Amino acid sequence: MKLGFDKWIVILTVTTAALLQTIDTSIVNVTLNQMMGNLGASLGDISWVVTGYAAASAVMITMSGWLSAKLGRRNYFAASIVLFTIASIFCGLSTNVWELVFFRVVQGIGGGGLLTTAQSILIQTFPKEDLGIANAIFGMGVIIGPSIGPTLGGYITDNLSWNWVFYINIPFGILATVMTFAYIKEPDEKIVAGKMDWLALILLTMGIGGLQIILEKGEEKDWFDSSFIVGMSIAAVVGLIGFIWRELAVKMPILDLSLLRRRRFAVGTLFNFILGFGLFASVFIIPVFCQTILGFTASQTGWLLMPGSLMTGVMMPIIGGMMSKNKISPIWYSAIGFLLFFGFCFDLSNISLDAGPDYFFWPLIIRGIGMGMIFIPLTTITLADLENVEIPQGSALSNMIRQLGGTFGTAIMTTYISTRTVFHASRLSDNISIYNPLSAERIRQFTNLFLSKGDALMTATGKAYGLIQGTVMKQALVMTYADAFLIIGAFFLVCVPMLLLFIGKKIQAPAHTEMVME
Structure with a gap:
């Protein structure tokens, strides 16, 4: 050509x-x-x-x-x-x-x-x-x-x-x-x-913005004890409910929410939200964890992420070609993809302070394969029952929902990491006591170390406790990030039986399916 x-x-x-x-x-x-x-x-x-x-x-x-x-x-x-x-x-x-x-x-x-x-x-x-x-x-x-x-x-x-x-x-x-x-x-x-429809746009912005602020600042402001968070909650509820009402009431909506009456499209849109949640959240927390906790450089982190991303790029045309033969339902590709993403998250939930760059290679390759097996099949399933004239609106709605899933996933994981770290640090700190033989021995060793460098007893003891507290905080962060990976994986695992909701008439890919994958 x-x-x-x-x-x-x-x-x-x-x-x-x-x-x-x-x-x-x-x-x-x-x-x-x-x-x-x-x-x-x-x-x-x-x-x-x-x-x-x-x-x-x-x-x-x-x-x-x-x-x-x-x-x-x-x-x-x-x-x-x-x-x-x-x-x-x-x-x-x-x-x-x-x-x-x-x-x-x-x-x-x-x-x-x-x-x-x-x-x-x-x-x-x-x-x-x-x-x-x-x-x-x-x-x-x-x-x-x-x-x-x-x-x-x-x-x-x-x-x-x-x-x-x-x-x-x-x-x-x-x-x-x-x-x-x-x-x-x-x-x-x-x-x-x-x-x-400027009113609809204002309501949408108010709803998304209010909800985003609640998720990001709720923990910091003590949630609903704060008048600010209460105000944002009211704005979010009014905005989102008002937007839904407006879109269903006008003849030319900016987003055709009536498409959600189609079962496959509605379920597929929900799956796109979950996909955005897991993808954005994992892409956000992996670099932060690697550089903050494990001490990787930015270059090391960048090279660490590349093979998995390239694997997604390799898998997408392969899966697209296999789907064109219509021998296997897209539902099965998506199911395998969700299971692989869960496997990636479960693997990283066992991470420790000893993990090096090589530790991430195969989990990220697995995630890359999983993403490649989810994207095109999920888009095909979601848009399959729409008429050609409905596909642009359907694509815009599902892509927006995926983006929102990403923003909420990042916000929720950020809040979760803050609160869970305090929980783990508190539990670990309970074991630091002169009455605990192991911690008492560690305090004594660190105190002697600082004494040997010329510090006074009070100063050396304070430094010893500070060093142990720093170790506790780092271990608490590792445990928190491990929990976060497990939660993200759970979202994908729950999706597998939910794929049964897609079962119905034979799924045919709509025109230009590959063109709505942004």
Whole structure:
């Protein structure tokens, strides 16, 4: 199949823009530890760098179709790239964590429409006979982004600083903008933009934002003993219920919630939420654990994550090819994928302070295979009963839910780690006493060590207790992260029997299934 020069440039342009979004989703994860140190942020604070971006992207997915019609597809695509690039500059220039969070939200607003618009550009630019190869090239670009993001971020962090994980977007953003205006054309058929349902958008933002704040700040503010958390709870409930009511009441909703009346689509959307929860949460806590507890460098962490991501990229076309033969139901692929993800989590739930980089290799390979076996089959099952005209709305809704699952998963795991660490530290500290022979002997050894270095008895004893307390806290963190992996795995294990809810008439892949995998 032969493509002309202009069409190759279109592929290169949309793939470059997609890489900006997909790389930036994963590149920051290995820099979080350095950000915490340089910006004086806690784990709860720094998690907003991840969840703020994802939540803003989720909201923008709902608006991308309307904005594309209102501004023109090319103009909206270019504007998204420009906003993303400018926000990247300000992210790098941030001097405190809340500045960084604000500009990450702005960056998410720009990035939210990139993948969706890029896919529509390909579909409308290429005839059916050329769409396969165009989609394959674009798909590889989307897969490469998350694969190289952590490794690239680790190298930049160790050799430059965390700021440069954002500055690196600048030349690619400029290139993609210039190429967009030079080579991407508006479609011949103009799409008429109806009225934007701003009330629905405000209610959605209020609901998602309020719920996100509750999950992130609830523990810090003593939950419902705080008037702030009570206020946010009211805002979240009013926003989400109001959004659902509005979408079911208007003729042209920004998200067609009536699609959830289809059993397979509703169940598939729930599974997408769980998938986002487990994927984002695990991708968030692994780099933090490796660098904070095990002392890995950012580069080591980046290289550690790459094989698993590449395995996902390898598995997706393999599973897609096997599914095209229609010999095995997508339900079975998904079941195996969920079991493999549980196996990955269960393996890491046995982690200890002695774990080195090699310890993570096979668990992450297993997760990579599992992810490859979940993504395309789950999308196929979810969209199988929808009409072709319903697929864009169905795709937008399921992708938004997956993004929200990711933001909630990261927030919940951050809160869980904070509370569970205190629990484990308290239990371990109960054993530190002069009446416990083992701890008394350890205190005596450490005290003698500091005495031999010239410290006074009181100073040496205080240092000995401090050293033991530090060891206790580190062990408590290991136990907490092990529990967190087990909880994430439990979500996936519960999914396996729930797959029976998909059983019904034969599942046929909808048109352009592979194009709705952002």
